[in-house]
Amino acid sequence: MVTATAVTIVNVGYRSTNYWVVSAGAARLLVDIGWPGTLGTMKANLKRMGVPMGEIRYALATHYHIDHAGLAEELKREGIPLLVLDVQVDAIPRMKTWTKPWDHYIDITEEGNVVITFEQSRVLLSQMGIAGEILHTPGHSDHCVSLLLDDGSVFTGDLPLEVFAYDNPVALATWRLLREKGAARAYPAHGPIVELMP
Template sequence: MDKVAPVTIVNVGYRSTNYWVVSAGTSRLLVDIGWPGTLGIMKANLRKIGVPLREIRYALATHYHIDHAGLAEELKREGVPLLVLDVQVDAIPIMKTWTKPGDNYVDITQNGNIIISFEQSRQILSQIGIAGEILHTPGHSDHCISLLLDDGSVFTGDLPPEAYAFDNPCALASWKLLREKGATRVYPAHGPIKSIDETPGVRSPE
C-alpha cells in the first residue's frame, strides 16, 4: 500500500465540464475524463498545474456520457487504466450512439478496463493512497456513481441538485445516501464547488 499523503483536489476542466484530479502526493485519480478528441487540451491543462499524465493511476467516469467519458480510450492508450464499476459496463457501448463522426470519438475497448464492485472500491482507492469509497448514485442515469472521500468531499457528476430534484425520487435517495455517508462538500461536473447545505433543497423523507 502506498504511503498516505494529504489529499488535494484540482480542476482541469474545459468546455463547461469539470474534471477533477484527486491527488495523494503524486498518486492521482482523474474523476471524469473529457470530451472525445480533446486529448491535447487535457494534456495542456495537466501541464499547467504540473501533473504528469503518468502519475494518474486511474481514470474514473461518474457516468458514460460523452462529456464525461469520451476521452477514455485515448487516455488508456496513454497508459491510464479505466476504473469501471460493474453497474457501468453495459452503458459503455451505448455512449457511442450519442456521438457524431466529427466528435472523433475512439471506441472504448475492454482492454485496460479495471472492473470492480462498489464493495471493492475502498480497497482499490487505498492502494493509491486515497481514503474513500465509490457509491451508486442514480438520478441522472441509472449507472451514475459518486466518489466520496473520508474528508466529506464528494464528486457527484451530473446528479441533479436537491433543490431541483423534488420530482426525482431516485436523485433524492442518492443525496440521502451521500449525507448519511458523511458528504459535506460537493464537487459537481458542472458549476462551482458548494457545501452540501449551501442551497437548501427538498430532502427525501426519513
Template sequence: MPLRSFSYKSTHYYLVEGEKGLLAFDVGWPGTIRSYIDGLKSLGFTLSDLSCFMVSHFHIDHAGIAGELQSRGIPFLVFPSQEEAIAGFESFMARKGMAFTPIDLEALERVPFEESRRILATWGIGGEVLPTPVHSADSVSLLLDGGEVAVGDMPPAHQLAEEEGRAVWRLVGERGGRRAFPAHGRPFPVEERP
C-alpha cells in the first residue's frame, strides 16, 4: 500500500489505496476544491473514490477543504489531540475573510490513537496513526506497515534541537517508520531508529 501523491500550491497531498477505497491524508487550501479534484484526476481517481480522510494538523494548507469534503459525505477521521484545534482553525479563516465550509463537529469520526490500526483495517489499510506534536500540538502522522510515514510539517530529526522532537522521531522509528513523506519538500529517511 504505497503512498501516492499530487501537489499544488507548494503542498503535497497523499492517498493510500485500501480494499474499500482511498484514505486521503491532508486535503488542500481553502477554496481549492477544484484543484484537489484535478489532483485526484491526475492519478486516475475522483472524489467518489475517497472512503475517508484525515489531516496532519489544522493549518489552512492541510485542512482548508475539510468541511467541504465532509459535506459531500466523506467521513472525516479526527484524533484526540486534534479536535480542540478546529475552533481556532475556523476562527483564523473567518478573520482572514477566507471562504470555507465549516466542519460538522457532530459528524466527525473520532478515533482514539490506540484504535487507529483497527479502524484503518476496516478500510483495508494496514497501518496506524501516531501523535507527533513537533510542528503543532495537534499534529499526527500516518504510519503504514511498509514503513512509509506521512508526516505533514514535521521536520527531519537532524533539524530539531529539542529532545522532545527527537523522541517523537524515535517513536516513529521504533514503530517501523523508514521513509518520511512531508507536506513540503522531498521524502527523507527516518533517522531516529532503534
C-alpha cells in the first residue's frame, strides 16, 4: 500500500463537460471519460494541462451516459483500464441505445474492465496514494457513483446540487450521506466547483 499524498486536481474537460484528473504524484485517476470519437481532443487537453496520458492508472465514469463514458473503449485501447463499480455493470450495454451513428461510439467490451465493490474502492485508491473512497450516489441515475476524497473533495458527475434537488428525495438522501462522510466541495461534471455550505 502506498502512503497517501496530497492530491492535485486538474480539469481536462471540453464540450461543457468537466473531466477531472485526480493525481497523487505520478498516479492519476480520470473521473468521467469523454464523448465518443473525441480521443484527439482528450489527448490535446491532457497535454495542454501537463498530464501524461501514460500516468493515468484508471478511468472512472460516474455514470454510463454518452458524455461521461463514451470514450471508455478508446481509452482502454490506449492502455487505460476502465474502473467499474459492480452496480454499474448492467448500465454499460444500455448506454449504446442513446448513441447515433455519427457519434462514432465504440462498444465497451469486458476486456480491460476492473470491476470492484464499493468496499474495495478505498484499498484500490490507497494503492495509488489517494486517500478516499467511491460511493454509490443515486439521484441522477441508479448507477451513479461519486469519488469522495478524505480532504472533502467530492466528484459528483450529474448528481443535482441540493438547491436544485428539493423535489428529488433520492438525491437529497445522497447529499445527506456525502455530508455525513465529510464532503466539503463538489466537483460536478457540468459547471463550476461548489463550496458546500455547512
